[in-house]
Amino acid sequence: MSEPSKQDIHAYLEELEDIPGTRVFTAARARKGYWLNQFCMTLMKADNRERFRADERAYLDEWPMTEAQKQAVLKRDYNAALDEGGNIYFLAKVFFTDEISFLQAVGTMTGMSPADYQAMMLAGGRSPVGVRSKKDPY
Amino acid sequence: MARITAGVASSHIPALGASIDNGKTAEPYWASCFAGFDWTRAWEAAQKPDVVILVFNDHASAFDMNIIPTFAIGCGERYASADEGWGPRPVPDVIGDPDLAWHIAQSCILDEFDMTIVNTMDVDHGLTVPLSLMFGQPEAWPCKVVPLAVNVVTYPPPTGNRCYALGEAIARAVASYPEDLNVQIWGTGGMSHQLQGPRAGLINAEWDQRFLDDLTADPQRLRHIPHIEYLRETGSEGIELVMWLIMRGALGAGVKELHRHYHVPASNTAVGHIVLEPTD
Numbered sequence: 268m269s270e271p272s273k274q275d276i277h278a279y280l281e282e283l284e285d286i287p288g289t290r291v292f293t294a295a296r297a298r299k300g301y302w303l304n305q306f307c308m309t310l311m312k313a314d315n316r317e318r319f320r321a322d323e324r325a326y327l328d329e330w331p332m333t334e335a336q337k338q339a340v341l342k343r344d345y346n347a348a349l350d351e352g353g354n355i356y357f358l359a360k361v362f363f364t365d366e367i368s369f370l371q372a373v374g375t376m377t378g379m380s381p382a383d384y385q386a387m388m389l390a391g392g393r394s395p396v397g398v399r400s401k402k403d404p405y
Numbered sequence: 406m407a408r409i410t411a412g413v414a415s416s417h418i419p420a421l422g423a424s425i426d427n428g429k430t431a432e433p434y435w436a437s438c439f440a441g442f443d444w445t446r447a448w449e450a451a452q453k454p455d456v457v458i459l460v461f462n463d464h465a466s467a468f469d470m471n472i473i474p475t476f477a478i479g480c481g482e483r484y485a486s487a488d489e490g491w492g493p494r495p496v497p498d499v500i501g502d503p504d505l506a507w508h509i510a511q512s513c514i515l516d517e518f519d520m521t522i523v524n525t526m527d528v529d530h531g532l533t534v535p536l537s538l539m540f541g542q543p544e545a546w547p548c549k550v551v552p553l554a555v556n557v558v559t560y561p562p563p564t565g566n567r568c569y570a571l572g573e574a575i576a577r578a579v580a581s582y583p584e585d586l587n588v589q590i591w592g593t594g595g596m597s598h599q600l601q602g603p604r605a606g607l608i609n610a611e612w613d614q615r616f617l618d619d620l621t622a623d624p625q626r627l628r629h630i631p632h633i634e635y636l637r638e639t640g641s642e643g644i645e646l647v648m649w650l651i652m653r654g655a656l657g658a659g660v661k662e663l664h665r666h667y668h669v670p671a672s673n674t675a676v677g678h679i680v681l682e683p684t685d
Contacts, residue, residue: 279561279632279633282633283560283632283633283636286604286636286637286641287604288602288603288605289601289602289636289641290602291560291636291641292558292559292560294559294560297559301470304465304470305469305470307465308465308469311487311489311490312488313488313492316490346603349602354558354559355600355601355642356465356558357469357470359464359465359489359490360465360489361490363489363490364490368420368423368672369419369420369600369673370672370673373600373601373605373673374605374606376601376602376603376605377602377603377604377605377606384605384606387606388606388608388669388670388672388673389670391610391669392597392606392608392669392670392675393599393604393605393606393607393608394607394608394609395607395609395612395639398604398607399637399638
């Protein structure tokens with residue numbers, strides 16, 4: 268058995284914030300987004316999806332979410348939802364409720380048009396060159 | 406005695422499941438992606454595993470923010486397909502092997518892995534898409550499945566080193582199970598992809614191919630890749646590759662590569678797939 272790593276948790280967490288255009292789902296984000304993410308889970312039931320579709324605002328008001336979290340959902344602003352502690356696998360319940368695909372939803376976060384995003388993927392995706400680090404791009 | 410006869414790894418993209426369920430696998434966008442699984446479907450039909458230990462990650466389906474187990478082993482009799490927001494996938498229930506699963510759980514706990522025991526859960530695309538890729542669309546899945554869910558959503562996920570060592574512990578558990586069973590272990594999810602934020606769509610084919618190479622050539626290198634490298638090089642969801650190291654750790658020191666497939670893109674992601682056979 269090899270030696271277990273002795274990772275400094277503070278250094279570990281600091282590095283996770285160094286990636287451009289990326290919100291790693293840390294404990295701090297998980298705490299902030301608890302009710303946003305738990306609201307998303309309720310959309311795993313068809314009855315709830317119907318109630319949400321019928322009156323999104325009223326449905327959101329049933330959960331102790333912040334106004335910023337509710338606005339992010341109402342506007343389908345997934346970058347804002349990530350900033351409010353949302354996690355993409357939870358938020359997926361919202362865009363599946365909207366009957367749009369991962370490809371369509373993910374593209375909305377990049378600032379690219381759906382066609383341009385799809386074309387980028389077909390051409391091999393986004394290169395990691397230059398987007399590996401905020402502090403020291405390479 | 407039970408024995409692990411092969412390791413299979415594959416991405417488990419939900420769009421692949423939707424493509425299968427909606428009869429779209431022959432469409433130009435999908436055809437070359439699915440062609441890479443033809444060899445494996447024929448091979449699996451000949452191999453006839455009794456049980457697959459299927460390492461996957463739950464995508465906020467069985468586990469929400471209330472319970473976040475790092476390693477959870479399914480010890481139940483059967484598992485239904487989860488409703489992830491578009492209704493459950495139309496696939497057969499997954500039949501468990503509670504006796505083997507409990508045996509693995511007990512053995513791993515004594516081996517100092519603190520497994521969470523799960524008896525009731527629905528299984529999402531992370532588990533059902535690989536079954537569809539390897540077995541097609543049968544009336545019933547041709548083998549029992551022991552689900553092994555790994556947290557790769559809430560940080561920190563387990564290290565690659567820990568995952569590799571868990572694979573070694575699973576191999577010891579299987580080898581000490583008295584029933585004569587042909588067991589495979591699958592590692593699912595992974596290859597480069599990022600599903601969030603302005604950096605979404607990241608693909609690093611060169612890094613992915615080196616990872617595939619080193620599953621046979623240098624697995625000891627792979628177990629020490631830090632989380633930050635997966636994030637920088639393969640996108641935020643590329644971290645799922647640590648699950649492949651549970652599969653690899655269970656195969657022992659030497660392996661032979663039987664089949665490999667790599668394709669970009671399927672939806673937002675790179676598809677990786679490999680079949681390995683232990684050689685010692």
